[in-house]
Amino acid sequence: MTLDIDFVRGQFPAFQEASLQGQAFFENAGGSYTCQQVIDRLTRYYTQRKVQPYAPYEASRLAGAEMDEARQRLAAMMGVETDELSFGPSTTQNTYVLAQAFRQFLQPGEAIIVTNQDHEANTGPWRRLADEGIEVREWEIDPQTGHLDPAKLEALLDEKVRLVCFPHCSNVVGEINPVTEITALSHAAGAFVCVDGVSYAPHGLPNVGDLGPDIYLFSAYKTYGPHQGMMVMRRELGALLPNQGHFFNADSLYKRFTPAGPDHAQIAASAGMVDYFDALCDHHGGPVEGATARGEFVHDLMRAHEVTLLQPLLDALKDRNDLRLLGPSEADRRAPTVALALNRPAGPVAERLAEMGIMAGGGDFYAVRALTAMGIDPEEGVLRLSFTHYTSQEELNKLIKALDQVL
Numbered sequence: 001m002t003l004d005i006d007f008v009r010g011q012f013p014a015f016q017e018a019s020l021q022g023q024a025f026f027e028n029a030g031g032s033y034t035c036q037q038v039i040d041r042l043t044r045y046y047t048q049r050k051v052q053p054y055a056p057y058e059a060s061r062l063a064g065a066e067m068d069e070a071r072q073r074l075a076a077m078m079g080v081e082t083d084e085l086s087f088g089p090s091t092t093q094n095t096y097v098l099a100q101a102f103r104q105f106l107q108p109g110e111a112i113i114v115t116n117q118d119h120e121a122n123t124g125p126w127r128r129l130a131d132e133g134i135e136v137r138e139w140e141i142d143p144q145t146g147h148l149d150p151a152k153l154e155a156l157l158d159e160k161v162r163l164v165c166f167p168h169c170s171n172v173v174g175e176i177n178p179v180t181e182i183t184a185l186s187h188a189a190g191a192f193v194c195v196d197g198v199s200y201a202p203h204g205l206p207n208v209g210d211l212g213p214d215i216y217l218f219s220a221y222k223t224y225g226p227h228q229g230m231m232v233m234r235r236e237l238g239a240l241l242p243n244q245g246h247f248f249n250a251d252s253l254y255k256r257f258t259p260a261g262p263d264h265a266q267i268a269a270s271a272g273m274v275d276y277f278d279a280l281c282d283h284h285g286g287p288v289e290g291a292t293a294r295g296e297f298v299h300d301l302m303r304a305h306e307v308t309l310l311q312p313l314l315d316a317l318k319d320r321n322d323l324r325l326l327g328p329s330e331a332d333r334r335a336p337t338v339a340l341a342l343n344r345p346a347g348p349v350a351e352r353l354a355e356m357g358i359m360a361g362g363g364d365f366y367a368v369r370a371l372t373a374m375g376i377d378p379e380e381g382v383l384r385l386s387f388t389h390y391t392s393q394e395e396l397n398k399l400i401k402a403l404d405q406v407l
Contacts, residue, residue, distance in 0.1 A: 001285070001304075003284070003302070003389060004284065005305070007283050008280070011037070011276055011279065013036055013039065014033040023359055024391075024399060026385045026386060026387055026395075028222070028387055029202075029222070029337045029365075029384060030222075030361060030365075030386070031221050032221070032222050033390065034224055034226070035272060035273070037272035038225050038226060038270070038272030038273060038276070040272065041269040041271060041275075042265055042269035045063065045066065045265040049062050049063040053067055053264055063264060063268065066271060067262075067268050070268055070269075070274075071083075073274040074205075074270065074274055075232075076292065077274060077277065077294070077295035078207060078208045078209065078216075078232065079207045079209025079292045079295075080208050080209050080232050081235065082254075083252070083253040083254045084233055084234055084235055084238070084254070085230065085232055086230075086254040086258050087220075087228050087229070087230060087270070088229040088257075088258045088260060089227075089260050089263070091121060091196070091198055091229035092229070094217055094258070095121055095122055096125045098125075098194070098215065098231075098257060099125035099129060100244060101241040102126075102163060104241075105242060106132075106163075108132070108133030109133065110160055110161075111134065111136070111137055111160040111162065112129060112134060112136055112165065113161055113163070114126050114127060114137075114139070115139045115140070115148060115165070116138055116372075116373045117141045117166070117369075118165075118166070118167050118196060118367070118369070118370070119170075119171050119196065119199070119366050119367055120366040120369070121196075121366065122165060122194075122196035122198075123369065135160065137156050139156055139164075143373055143374055144374070145327070145328075146170065146173035146326055148166065148175075150178065150182055153185060157185065157186065159190060161189060161190070161191045162190075163192050163194060164186040164191050164193050165193075165195075165196070166195065167196040167197075167199060168197040168199065168200035168206070169199050169334065169335045169337070170367065171199040171367055172326055172327075172337070172365055172367040172370055172382060173326050173334075173370060174199075174326065174327040174335050174337045174338060174339065175327045175328050175333060176200065176333060176335060179195055179211045179212070180212055183212040192215070192237055193214050194214065195215065195216045196218075197216050197218040198219050201218035201222065201223050202222045203299075203302055203336065203388060204298065204303050205223065205277065205295050205299060206299070207296055207299075209292070214237045215231065215233055216231070216232040217230070217231050217232075220266075224273055225270050225273045226263075226270060227266065228267065228270060231257065233253065233254075233256075235253060238256060241256070241257070244259050245257065245258060246259070278294065280298050280301065281298050284301055301389075302389035305389045306331075306336045306388065306389055306391075307331040309336070309391060309396045310338075311331040312396065312400070313385070314331055315329075316400050316403070316404075317340065317403075320407070322343055322407055323340045323383075324340065324342075325338070325339075326338075326339040326341065327339070336386060336387050337384065337386040338386065339365075339382040339385075340385070341371075341376045341382050342383060344380070345379075345381065346363065346380060346381040346384075347362040347363060350362035350383060352406050353402055353403075356405070356406070357398065357402075358398065360384065360386075361383075362382070362383050362384070363384075385399065385403075
């Protein structure tokens, strides 16, 4: 099935916005455009239902029902139970709260494993557990390729390890890590698994139930929605960890690890993400029943389009002697988040691209540990070119031409 790019772009007001015409958006890893369905729901909530939810009067009843709908439909699409999905202010905040729960749960002398491939938000809070006597072991990337080798993880696992934290894919390396394999290795050693899915979820909502980790985190504002952090916490682990919310919410799994007051409107608007995925599924003749099956159909549809566009970009870059392509040069092994180490600071190159109608970024992207491990000066940073399924072939061609001129 070929993605109908005209239909897709018709769901995003940004592509009809006059001020954005002539500009190709290649900084999607920093945040995606928002689909019309989310905007409509957010507008409706602020216009008609901006009251305290779950009271008996109609506006309040509808407000609460929309919040519940978002959780129910997103959880079903990801193959998990409704109460296993919670919303927080951001993935960074959700990870910090989780780390506090594990700080109380773990005993001195026990160990956790983190990687140096991560965005700092999914490694910094865990590393701070060392201050409490928890041993922190680092699963190191290959300094040439940025690859995380599961065999190296096996060497780190023993009966002391209680938690393994790693990204579904890195926001600078881009390689898709084998979550199911890594989870199986970790579980066999008696460890829980926390996966940072922020850089993967924009390229197809994952079936977390099939993947198997105990925790899966991603950001709605990078998956066409509002600025919320989304967290799957499987019930078995959630019952073991100390409650981080109000004491009277201790029996509610989706409230145990979100002490901040929920943003009612943004949670309700998140149901618009599923409206959009459903629209894609129906338009392309996908399954008519089964939320998980419909989600997997859309996931594969998005990925196929992205891989088709990505390979020519990688081919144009991989053999150049004036840059270093981070991560694999095979599109089917990675997300379309392409970081380039140049022979000069990346920021000014991004500025030149902006003058040519290419919206991209230059910097360290909070992946300082990964860049340093690969011998890249974080001060010079990398040029990051990231797109998603709503990117067109014409935009990709424009990017390649602009890169050739600038580099």
